[in-house]
Amino acid sequence: MQQIAIHTEFIQLGQVLKLKDYISSGGEAKVFLENNSVFVNGDRETRRGRKLYHGDTVTIGAEKYTVTKS
Known part of the structure; x- marks a missing residue:
């Protein structure tokens, strides 16, 4: 399991997708989330603006x- 270190209170799911090179721009996040299985704390997530806090887990394909x- 890889870690995403944040210096702020939260990070948005779209920012995580860009940070981990799943997308190249924020505008691609909506389409990516519609066409790929992304889970936050075990629940399917389709909102690119979903706020992720310390302790949250994100699963994208085989990566966690x-x-x-x-």
């Missing part, structure tokens, strides 16, 4: 990430 506070 945990949000950590740095």
Whole structure:
């Protein structure tokens, strides 16, 4: 499981997709989420603006990430 370290209170799901190179721009997030299975804490998520906080887990395909506070 990989970690996503944040310096703020939260990070949006669309930002995570861009940070991990699933998309190249924020505008692609909506289409990506409609066509791929993305789960936040085990629940299917389709909102690119979903706020992720310390301790949340994101699963994209076979990859799993945990949000950590740095």
